[in-house]
Amino acid sequence: MQDLIQDVFVNIFSNDHLSVFHDSATLSPPNGPLAFTTDSYVIRPLFFPGGDIGSLAVHGTINDLAMSGAWPYYLSAGFILEEGLELTTLQRVAHSMAKAARTCGVQIVCGDTKVVDRGKGDQIFINTAGIGVIPTNINIRPDHIEPEDRIIISGDLGSHGIAVLSVREGLSFSGNISSDSAPLHEVIADLLNAGVSIHCLRDLTRGGLASALNELAQASKTQLTIEESKIPISDSVRGACEILGLDPLYVANEGRFVMFLPAKEVDRALTVLRKHHIAHGSVDIGEVQQLHSAQHNYPVILQTLIGTSRILDLLSGEQLPRIC
């Protein structure tokens, strides 16, 4: 185990803070409120078009920090390995994590490895926790969503889920669908630096756009109305979803987010967003509405292509298990 930690993790994740011989990392005190988040990654299979569990574990946790406006600084990495795992598989994942962290400018500063017996795990599970710093006067959160806010999404939906599913099920779709997995902190920082007043952000992971909007409607006690005609979905994702019987509005993304902001901020926001290749497909898809009668449920309404409207409910089960 000590050899494994030294060979794989210390060498691959090497930085000033990471020390295998100490229980915790010591970090400089930050200038501002901390953002702190955690996510476990159990995606199956480990490798998929556009990413793997290692890069996903870096991007996903960075994105959770970015969704509060925080700039990410430090990650922890906890591995649960199944006995019998090929060392080369672990090395490939660790290299991918290290590369993603370097590219994103974050440091993996502490880690832990546990091994479980064969049949009690599934190759590799990874937990990353992340620490970021929130800029002064930034307060991005669900209960800041206001009636008349516009709703923007940062690009086309469903590529991550369909890319993973295609490898898992051995399907091949036209158009080579690749995961949208990407770090979002730079585009969010650019929006904040441009002075865009953001009320709320949410990445569109498990459960996709529909689940995120339902949670946010509930948290902000508003009704959200979006227009189907405005929501970008590629032909290949749409085709794959039809074959598989999936609704792309519920399929997971790992590099897409929804943003709520005042109508007067929309043009400036879209100008900033479209300068980033990971958000060049950003569009305004709808609006927040006040509900005048007191109620317990706050609906998400989809104005359909054929001119009707329907409620986008939360799904009762998970449409796609182990997608992240």
Add this chain to the structure above:
Amino acid sequence: MQDLIQDVFVNIFSNDHLSVFHDSATLSPPNGPLAFTTDSYVIRPLFFPGGDIGSLAVHGTINDLAMSGAWPYYLSAGFILEEGLELTTLQRVAHSMAKAARTCGVQIVCGDTKVVDRGKGDQIFINTAGIGVIPTNINIRPDHIEPEDRIIISGDLGSHGIAVLSVREGLSFSGNISSDSAPLHEVIADLLNAGVSIHCLRDLTRGGLASALNELAQASKTQLTIEESKIPISDSVRGACEILGLDPLYVANEGRFVMFLPAKEVDRALTVLRKHHIAHGSVDIGEVQQLHSAQHNYPVILQTLIGTSRILDLLSGEQLPRIC
């Protein structure tokens, strides 16, 4: 899943920072350098005399922070649940975690839950990452160990490992062995407040005292010599180890630590330690020695009861898998 998170986690872990509707927690900026650590817990069975995976996941991560002299403030909690897990089991673990956190004065501020298919996990795995703050001018770390430092351990060894093993293997030993799992931050803070100059601390988890000393000898490039006659081991643990063919010096503890400090500090340190019930069995067990010839290995020497000395090596495999 949303119901599960609301019912089990939000209700049980309730605090000002934890919000199910936001991706990360926002925390006040700390006064001083941060300590940051992570650990995954895969212990089998989930419940054992003296604790369970929930309390262990709180104590273990708090202790990693305490070993750098940090006061623990915030924990994250990431759950990987196996499909088919009984809800009552999860609730029991979550209640235990919440109680341990309350008792220790830390807040669980963010969390995540993933479910894996049956046979791809083992009921419950928990990752906790922790954030603490290190007091000004405190610098406790392995490379601060110096020749002539004394070596203190905080109590008798091996109870955690033997308690877990007894349930796992359905064995019963005389003396009702109960895990030593306990939070160590208060006793460490008392030592620091009393002005005791601590060079290094290490909790004696996986691999026990022998493994910890080997890692620290290597990190500090010193030789460590300890006296077998000074090392407290209860009769029941000693008896169980004899039956099972285990060496108690390699058995895991979850509420014991080793401390390195100048000889002149020992009396004051022992006075503070013995005021805490979790450290009332503290004893000075040996000394740090300089090695005069350059070498690659830094041995840990055990002066045995019969007057000989032997090298305490690192074990090549894990003596007890899934003990934490």
